[in-house]
Amino acid sequence: MAKMKYRSLKWRLWEMDRNINHDVICAVMFDYENLQSAVESGLTREWFKESADGNLYAHIAGLAEKEIWNKRNAVTVMQAGGVFDKFPVALEYFSSPPDWAYSSEDFESAIDVLRSKYASRTIITASNNAILSIGRGDDPFDAMDSITKTLAGLSEYESDRTQSIAEVATESFKIDEKIANGEPFGLPFPWSGFNRKTLGIPSKSVVPLAGRDGKGKSRLATYLAHYWAERGEPILYFPFEDTSNRMVSNVAATHGGYDMFSIRRHGATDRFMDNHSRCLSEVSKFPLYLNDYSTTVEKIVTTISRYKRKHGITGVVIDGFKDIIPSKGENQTQRENFIMAALVRAAKEYDVTIIPVMHLSKVEDDRWISKQSIKGSGTQTQSARMVLVYQDSGFPAGMTAKFTDLDGCVILECQKSNYGERGSIVLKADFKRGRFVEINTTEDEELPTKKP
Numbered sequence: 304m305a306k307m308k309y310r311s312l313k314w315r316l317w318e319m320d321r322n323i324n325h326d327v328i329c330a331v332m333f334d335y336e337n338l339q340s341a342v343e344s345g346l347t348r349e350w351f352k353e354s355a356d357g358n359l360y361a362h363i364a365g366l367a368e369k370e371i372w373n374k375r376n377a378v379t380v381m382q383a384g385g386v387f388d389k390f391p392v393a394l395e396y397f398s399s400p401p402d403w404a405y406s407s408e409d410f411e412s413a414i415d416v417l418r419s420k421y422a423s424r425t426i427i428t429a430s431n432n433a434i435l436s437i438g439r440g441d442d443p444f445d446a447m448d449s450i451t452k453t454l455a456g457l458s459e460y461e462s463d464r465t466q467s468i469a470e471v472a473t474e475s476f477k478i479d480e481k482i483a484n485g486e487p488f489g490l491p492f493p494w495s496g497f498n499r500k501t502l503g504i505p506s507k508s509v510v511p512l513a514g515r516d517g518k519g520k521s522r523l524a525t526y527l528a529h530y531w532a533e534r535g536e537p538i539l540y541f542p543f544e545d546t547s548n549r550m551v552s553n554v555a556a557t558h559g560g561y562d563m564f565s566i567r568r569h570g571a572t573d574r575f576m577d578n579h580s581r582c583l584s585e586v587s588k589f590p591l592y593l594n595d596y597s598t599t600v601e602k603i604v605t606t607i608s609r610y611k612r613k614h615g616i617t618g619v620v621i622d623g624f625k626d627i628i629p630s631k632g633e634n635q636t637q638r639e640n641f642i643m644a645a646l647v648r649a650a651k652e653y654d655v656t657i658i659p660v661m662h663l664s665k666v667e668d669d670r671w672i673s674k675q676s677i678k679g680s681g682t683q684t685q686s687a688r689m690v691l692v693y694q695d696s697g698f699p700a701g702m703t704a705k706f707t708d709l710d711g712c713v714i715l716e717c718q719k720s721n722y723g724e725r726g727s728i729v730l731k732a733d734f735k736r737g738r739f740v741e742i743n744t745t746e747d748e749e750l751p752t753k754k755p
Contacts, residue, residue, distance in 0.1 A: 326401040350421040429453040502723030514693030516662040532589035543626035547593040555582040557737035624659040671697035690719040
């Protein structure tokens, strides 16, 4: 955790062990701006040692949706909001405000102390639970994963993630230098023209691959993972849509260029199986790591952390986003926002590209998927630096006129790119063999963003 700065309070705040929880609540009751500062710092009810204090804070935070207050009208607002009636202890807190309640700097220092105490309790509890688990004879690596998950959850509450301008400038120059040279600075696309235009899939970012369900997105994701792993890029893949076994068989089919469906049709010859075995042996040497157990985003982040440390992964594919088990949020939008925020933090923290495969549930069949369609589909793409859309139907008139035969084709469209240009590419999709061959690029053509 970053070193805390205690400003004018310095170490005096550490002497407030018994009162810091009460005093922070009092400060937010006195001033709406203090509450806003607390919310922005990530303060939640879990930070408070006593659950009653946490519930009181959550109730006050709920008032912010309707009211704004300061020390002159705080009593009226708290009374009208039922704070004193529902939480009798609130009146006691309110009657003895700390001397720093009206100083924004000192309040931020108090939040730092509360944050530190919450982190200390959480780490101690996790450590004790791990010791008890190992003492019972449980798998020590499960205990390690539990502690790692706890630390990953705490990392979002670090008090200071600020970089110096020198650090940012050095990092920016490296990126700009690659852009100037036309080089991708993340994961490259297999198609040269499309890669030059978009500059590849950027690192330290979450890049959704969105499209309709059951149209071949998973096969494309497998094709891309094979392309990267074959070139030595360590990739962590979560094949939630398929099992790991089936995914590896599909990677082998892509590698060997053969029809994996032959096995399912009971048409595989001995020669076919010998070739399949050889291809499986070859892809087993790729730096490709699989985990098909649906789990929470916290566990996914923990796995990313571990595989970054052990194998230096550069890319993560999550197929699919809908299979991540929600752990926070009152509704679907809040749950998706929480998952996306956690993935964005992980991409930056561990310097990886994360590609969640997303199903668009609120788009019409046989229609071009526009930006407006994606915004209204329930997916979370606002924080993405690049958005890839798998277009399987509703091709615009200009496209159908340019290509005489689009049967069996899909269009991969880059609808958003913070570094390179937007654009699209027409791909002949061979789903049986897991290949996506470039027909042509549309580098000079701006595809419509509205439904035709």
